[in-house]
Amino acid sequence: MASELVRIPARRGKATRLKRGQTIKIINTHGSQVVDTWAFVDGLMTEFMSMEHSRATHLKMVPAVGDALVTNKRRKILTLIDDRSSGVHDTLIAACDNERYGLLGCTEYHDNCTDNLAAALAELGLRPPETPSPLNLFMNIPWTSAGRLSFEEPKTKPGDYVVLRAEIDTVVAMSACPQDILPINGKSRQPTEAHFQVSDG
Amino acid sequence: MASELVRIPARRGKATRLKRGQTIKIINTHGSQVVDTWAFVDGLMTEFMSMEHSRATHLKMVPAVGDALVTNKRRKILTLIDDRSSGVHDTLIAACDNERYGLLGCTEYHDNCTDNLAAALAELGLRPPETPSPLNLFMNIPWTSAGRLSFEEPKTKPGDYVVLRAEIDTVVAMSACPQDILPINGKSRQPTEAHFQVSDG
Numbered sequence: 001m002a003s004e005l006v007r008i009p010a011r012r013g014k015a016t017r018l019k020r021g022q023t024i025k026i027i028n029t030h031g032s033q034v035v036d037t038w039a040f041v042d043g044l045m046t047e048f049m050s051m052e053h054s055r056a057t058h059l060k061m062v063p064a065v066g067d068a069l070v071t072n073k074r075r076k077i078l079t080l081i082d083d084r085s086s087g088v089h090d091t092l093i094a095a096c097d098n099e100r101y102g103l104l105g106c107t108e109y110h111d112n113c114t115d116n117l118a119a120a121l122a123e124l125g126l127r128p129p130e131t132p133s134p135l136n137l138f139m140n141i142p143w144t145s146a147g148r149l150s151f152e153e154p155k156t157k158p159g160d161y162v163v164l165r166a167e168i169d170t171v172v173a174m175s176a177c178p179q180d181i182l183p184i185n186g187k188s189r190q191p192t193e194a195h196f197q198v199s200d201g
Numbered sequence: 202m203a204s205e206l207v208r209i210p211a212r213r214g215k216a217t218r219l220k221r222g223q224t225i226k227i228i229n230t231h232g233s234q235v236v237d238t239w240a241f242v243d244g245l246m247t248e249f250m251s252m253e254h255s256r257a258t259h260l261k262m263v264p265a266v267g268d269a270l271v272t273n274k275r276r277k278i279l280t281l282i283d284d285r286s287s288g289v290h291d292t293l294i295a296a297c298d299n300e301r302y303g304l305l306g307c308t309e310y311h312d313n314c315t316d317n318l319a320a321a322l323a324e325l326g327l328r329p330p331e332t333p334s335p336l337n338l339f340m341n342i343p344w345t346s347a348g349r350l351s352f353e354e355p356k357t358k359p360g361d362y363v364v365l366r367a368e369i370d371t372v373v374a375m376s377a378c379p380q381d382i383l384p385i386n387g388k389s390r391q392p393t394e395a396h397f398q399v400s401d402g
Contacts, residue, residue: 052295052334061348074300094253099275133253147262
């Protein structure tokens with residue numbers, strides 16, 4: 001049974017608990033919004049989804065349908081069970097933070113995914129032990145054979161989504177990335193809301 | 202002035218302090234040894250060299266001469282000032298750990314870079330706040346245009362080295378990776394010692 005559709009406001013974060021076997025559908029509502037996504041073992045926040053451990057397991061830069069993302073203790077935490085998008089996501093780039101926007105020229109505080117993670121978890125009475133490298137859903141960071149990277153517009157359309165299944169009781173946090181200086185959220189550089197929905201597997 | 206040549210024993214870790222401006226030369230003594238490398242801000246262990254923040258800064262998969270690696274707070278910590286190797290290093294793969302060897306079929310404890318980091322820091326009276334994703338010097342993880350990764354033999358020869366300069370007072374830790382199941386330390390699968398040398402810039 002699917003629960004209500006939950007809004008992740010533009011430039012903000014939101015977190016939810018998933019019981020083992022439950023799924024979460026994360027929706028690119030307006031078609032060009034990156035959603036930074038983290039997962040922590042419920043009750044053991046120091047164990048979390050790790051991009052560097054997952055890449056070593058899948059031997060892929062980006063997970064594909066059927067791949068389980070693993071924790072920093074090599075346990076399966078979330079499996080990508082459906083991907084109704086271009087399949088272009090990112091595992092290479094850190095969550096943005098206020099320092100990042102300072103380096104991009106901002107002279108005042110800028111909303112950022114690092115603070116959104118902390119705020120989203122705080123709503124559940126939790127604190128992140130740090131900011132793990134996120135699964136950046138819908139984020140388009142192409143690489144060249146020479147290893148050059150670039151920040152590009154998403155290859156998504158309104159309503160695109162992915163579905164992830166919890167392999168263990170998990171806290172999932174998401175941030176509708178507030179990046180409005182680079183075109184990572186589309187050439188209009190206008191961050192938008194996104195949505196998610198939890199279902200009973 | 203260069204200090205003594207310090208040995209990193211095969212399958213073990215070693216750490217050293219660097220004052221800002223000092224350099225460390227890390228040597229692939231026998232020619233096919235991966236050296237997992239970490240850097241922590243001296244006196245503030247929760248701020249450390251971060252591969253995901255560095256990739257976002259350089260826009261490169263692997264740092265090249267002249268690139269400064271940055272911390273999880275976006276501060277420059279180590280600059281790659283010389284690279285007398287093939288230039289093939291890795292920033293994508295987590296440090297090995299006992300869990301990893303279990304998944305590779307080991308039924309007993311296996312030496313690993315995660316425990317080597319902790320042991321190396323313990324010799325200086327320090328503890329890692331976690332195991333950051335390392336700069337895997339001399340490690341050959343090629344990628345394809347489709348994003349497939351593989352563990353391959355190093356592209357190095359005896360005596361190859363890199364030199365890193367501290368941009369801030371830093372604790373550098375290194376592990377001569379004990380991986381002997383995959384050919385990441387050469388096709389003989391025989392981990393060896395490596396060496397390092399600190400100099401006054």
